[in-house]
Amino acid sequence: MAEGKSILVDTSKCTACRGCQVACKQWNGLPGTKTKQVGTYQNPQDISTDTWKLVRFAEGVKADGKPYWYFFAEQCRHCVSPPCMLQSTVKDAITQDDATGAVIFTETTAKLNHKDILEACPYRVPRQDAKTKVMRKCTMCFDRITNDMPPACVKSCPTGAMIFGGRSEILDKAAKRVAELKTTYPLAKAIDPDDVRVVFIVVDDPKKYYEFAAA
């Protein structure tokens, strides 16, 4: 496979404006779902077949007694060796694009066992449509990236928290940024950079961001 593409999500620069969450819906023609205020900024509550990119909000108190509020703009990580694809029992239900490395769910995912695919995913991303049984998730904006446009989420990011590019370039940038951040945040790290194409940088324990932030 070619080196393919990658997305860097630097949570230290994310202000949780949710431009990415909305841009994803706009580009991919996904509906706004009916939600309720349940006592958090996070809404919808979870990713779904209609929500492929979701900003997760996690708050608490730091050792110095001051609050923290971490934002995790979650999406499919587009694994280098996708466990969901390995788990798939139907040919071409889940495919990986040779040029970009994007992991694509097709309509025949309807024939797969959702529980198996979900549990195979270290990040618990795949979601199934209740009626059609088709599974859906982020496509890395496959129709955009194969036409020289960055994914819609990256395009919408006002602070530069998200960058799109060739995988080695993105991994270099991630390593450099982590080194910078470590001077202030000793726990700063890139999450599973060798295994995924959507690389998140965090400044604290990934579990504080989201249960399944890291594999």
Added chain:
Amino acid sequence: MTNHWIDIKNSDCILIMGSNAAENHPISFKWVLRAQEKGAKVIHVDPRFTRTSSKADFYTALRSGTDIAFLGGMIKYILDNNKFFKEYVENYTNAAFIVGDKYSFSDGLFAGYDPSKRKYDKSSWALKKDENGVYVKDPTFQNPRCVINMLKEHYSRYNLEKVSAITGTPTADLQAVYEMYCATGVKDKAGTIMYALGWTQHTVGVQNIRTMSMIQLLLGNIGIAGGGVNALRGEPNVQGSTDHAILTHLLPGYLNAPQASQTTLKEYVEKLGPKYADPRSANWKQNYPKYAVSLLKAWYGDAATKDNDFCYSWLPKADEGQDSTLLTMIDNMYEGTVKGFTVIGQNPACSLPNSSKVRQAMTNLDWHVHINIFDNETASFWKGPGLDPKKVKTEVFLLPAAASMEKEGSMTNSGRWVQWKYKAANPPGDALSVGDIIYRLMAKVKELYKKEGGAFPDPILNLKWDYADSKGAFDPLAVAKQINGYFLQDVTVADKTYKKGECVPSFALLQDDGRTSSGCWIYAGSFTQDGTNQMARRKKEDPTGLGLYPQWSWCWPVNRRIIYNRASVDPSGQPYNPKRPLLAWVDGKWVGDVPDGPWPPMADAEKGKYPFIMKAEGVASLYGPGLAEGPFPEHYEPLEGPLPKNPMGAQMSNPAIKIFARECDKFAGCDPRFPFVCTTYSSTEHWCTGAITRWQTWLVEAQPQAYVEMSQELAKMKNINNGDKVIVESARGKVEVVAMVTTRFRPFTCGDQVVHQVGMTYNYGWLFPTDCGDSANILTPTVGDANTMTPEYKAFMVNVRKA
């Protein structure tokens, strides 16, 4: 903004206070984070830990409405520890001026207060002048009545313990913020302040901003790259609306609105441009008569002549002390004296304080014309909660308007950059641009006056109204050119002749004899002499490397990207900060940004000028005797506050605010029925009252319903769980919303009192979605800043209980 958005990246220390920039001005954070990446410190001071705080190097909380105490403590820190930029303060501020003998301050009140009028006699605060009318100075600062010494005395009371008892901020945090920020009081460091409605929307709003301006002057942070006093404006063109006189006390370009006592043009312009005898002060406002006459020529064209005072008598005049601001207008409507109401792009039934009063007031109207892109709670007020449509007599006309991307025109951003934009799509159905609606409306009024006559027809029949294109449609370019201004005859200035019909390329060329026109003098230069639209420029050269981008769009005044920039150089014209030179005097001319006037630097004894050219005396005011409530900002509690007394003195709240005394306006400070401080704000996902964003499903999905944020401690005390429905109630009304229990709000310890605070967005209303909850402004009080009448949305008292 004195500076502009991109310039934030040049800062060494960014104080965000009175603002939730990351949420409400998301793009600003591109530049904040860029500065931070280069090593700048970001400080956020806010009652609530927000998405802005999450990115700050240092966060601390203060109780809503206590910013002057917090900043007053910073002034004391600067003076006690000699952190001020001495040369800047000596030369560029009024620190050396002498405060007059009548001035005094005692127990919360300045000299000259008349309690019966709730007004000060400001002459009591005058600075000393010599026999020529020039201010007396003591550059040695030995005179105890020197401004700098009076400043020190005034803020000596703002010690850490006292400030902490007011703000609820721990003293260690106060000290930390003061140290971090005041490290910028040296030549080669810049500190900036980003503020927004969190400062303006208080009974002491103007004084909040003035306190910070004084700090910026003491630290030498005004006029420099990476510094300034920066108001983040929340609507893409709200700066433009202010420039063009949306406020009741102004004409375009910040010229004062005429008063009834000013019966002739001469009397009017004499008040506009003060005289000052020191030749080293440019005193730019002495040019204001030229701008006033050019404005009258723009409005009345050939009808305006020298012989008829350029039709000055046709302008509406305000009565002595007349207040036409929103709160008073609604009060008049409530009383029944206002019969018609035109609302353009606003939703006052949700955006103004004490919404129930506003909605009731509207039932007294005969007619209401509403121009908007969607229906909202104001257009549909007659079928709102508690109102019987059968009993509301008001006739409502809803005119569909074009959205911003459906029309051509200019937008002026917070940094004063005027950017021309083009139409992306036609508006749907019968919708028209607001310009088109206003143009047609006035054309029709003129036609009716011509046909039927009427009272005082001259100003209407003679109004210059030729802004249609060849097809008869509204032409925004024609309006923009009129705003810029024309030469109406050939004019020769300094051996150069400008032809009749050409655009005026700079306000320096405007005349007071009727030979030029300009609809807003500060916009003169937005077109070149040959009519090229400078606002449409899109060149990306950046010769200074500071991000000024002088050929991207155009900015007022005269494309000067950072105003007061003569204060960025020393008196000989050399940049204080050689690493980020904004301006330099090189070989007899200025290099860099467009300077604040062409004159040589101040050290030139013959031709040099002081840097603050918009002040008559040429220097900035640490002592400012012009505001309603005093020459030095003083901490007063909000109209509704939690404390039994003001720890700073006997005067509880701002002595100069207007009190509305109707039953529906009742307020309740330190009242056990309403024990918790409440503040209101917006969120990233909705815009203002949500009148536009609540129709957008992806945004409603992200922020679907009204909520109240509160601490875990308060929730426990009131037996409230996260996600519970709760009632929030003030002296004026109540709303049902969802409780958001969070670690991001904490109780304040103010002296020996624990103060709980809650916060709500004002993004919702009853109309749509039907389950989103009604406006937080049902709770807010009818009271405004003593100078501007900007409502106190940010600090008032409520109770919270389980629904």
